[in-house]
Amino acid sequence: MTQGRKTSRAARPVARSAGWDLTGAPARPMTARSVIASTLLGVDPPRLPALLLARSGELFGISEGTTRVALSRMVTAGELEPDDGGYRLAGHLLDRQARQRVSRAPTRRRWNGDWSMAVVGGRRRPAAERSELRHAMGVLRLAERREGVWLRPANLGDEHDPAADAVVGAQCHRFTVRPTDESPFELAARLWDLPGWARQAEVLRAAMAELGEPFERGETELLPHGFVLSATVLRHFLADPRLPPELVPPAWPGDALRADYERYDRAFKSVWRAWFGTQPG
Numbered sequence: 382m383t384q385g386r387k388t389s390r391a392a393r394p395v396a397r398s399a400g401w402d403l404t405g406a407p408a409r410p411m412t413a414r415s416v417i418a419s420t421l422l423g424v425d426p427p428r429l430p431a432l433l434l435a436r437s438g439e440l441f442g443i444s445e446g447t448t449r450v451a452l453s454r455m456v457t458a459g460e461l462e463p464d465d466g467g468y469r470l471a472g473h474l475l476d477r478q479a480r481q482r483v484s485r486a487p488t489r490r491r492w493n494g495d496w497s498m499a500v501v502g503g504r505r506r507p508a509a510e511r512s513e514l515r516h517a518m519g520v521l522r523l524a525e526r527r528e529g530v531w532l533r534p535a536n537l538g539d540e541h542d543p544a545a546d547a548v549v550g551a552q553c554h555r556f557t558v559r560p561t562d563e564s565p566f567e568l569a570a571r572l573w574d575l576p577g578w579a580r581q582a583e584v585l586r587a588a589m590a591e592l593g594e595p596f597e598r599g600e601t602e603l604l605p606h607g608f609v610l611s612a613t614v615l616r617h618f619l620a621d622p623r624l625p626p627e628l629v630p631p632a633w634p635g636d637a638l639r640a641d642y643e644r645y646d647r648a649f650k651s652v653w654r655a656w657f658g659t660q661p662g
Contacts, residue, residue: 411441411609413451418460419612421470422478423650428469433657440605440656476544477619480520484618485639488538492625496560499553501529510552517548522622524572532558532572534565536625569628578620582634585614589645596648601656607649614642 420437421427431452438448452468455461459472470478501514518524520542523531535557549555560568569575592607621635629635
């Protein structure tokens with residue numbers, strides 16, 4: 382692998398605060414499955430030859446044999462499908478990529494003050510159903526006000542998640558409401574940790590600025606860290622409640638994070654593709 386210019390001492394504390402140490406390996410070791418999933422989640426269409434997926438593993442010291450075992454297990458689990466010498470996303474990972482794509486460039490409609498509410502029905506539900514519902518509510522970006530009552534402003538665009546909608550429809554009654562016991566701004570602040578999301582967004586923006594510079598110069602030394610950072614930003618997009626502008630704190634960094642990521646992603650992907658092209662095969 383081509384060695385690039387080392388990161389400056391002044392920049393390293395920013396990277397460490399984001400969860401990686403630029404002088405060594407990522408803070409959390411990547412498994413073969415996580416590398417495969419993150420690689421395919423980051424390309425569109427989500428399909429790559431098996432050899433390139435194995436090379437992604439090599440960035441993290443994962444052998445080709447280990448990657449191929451993980452590929453086989455992911456096919457068995459319904460997460461991947463074989464595709465003419467390669468693999469493509471399937472099942473819940475394909476659904477996740479669709480949500481991820483929307484989260485990078487979300488559509489919103491003008492908010493008229495209405496809230497979407499889902500109230501769990503009265504029947505007893507097994508733990509598996511309760512867990513399935515909680516996951517579905519996260520996908521649909523509803524937050525739990527109290528046990529069994531979920532809310533969000535009715536401002537999202539036309540995108541839908543049929544699987545999550547089906548889970549909620551099977552377990553809940555749905556209403557359109559306007560809360561009157563507190564201001565919408567205060568209610569949103571109670572339902573979501575907005576300062577926490579904003580703080581992490583700023584940490585990620587700083588990390589992208591730090592790593593984006595060497596990628597723009599074509600350096601490959603920090604590719605593993607850039608890979609992890611890209612996956613982390615995409616996960617953070619999925620955690621954005623995507624509230625109306627009236628309900629978020631001042632200087633909300635959502636749009637700035639998305640703009641920074643588009644620039645970073647272009648630079649990172651350019652170096653990533655070049656690295657693939659220089660590897661023996």
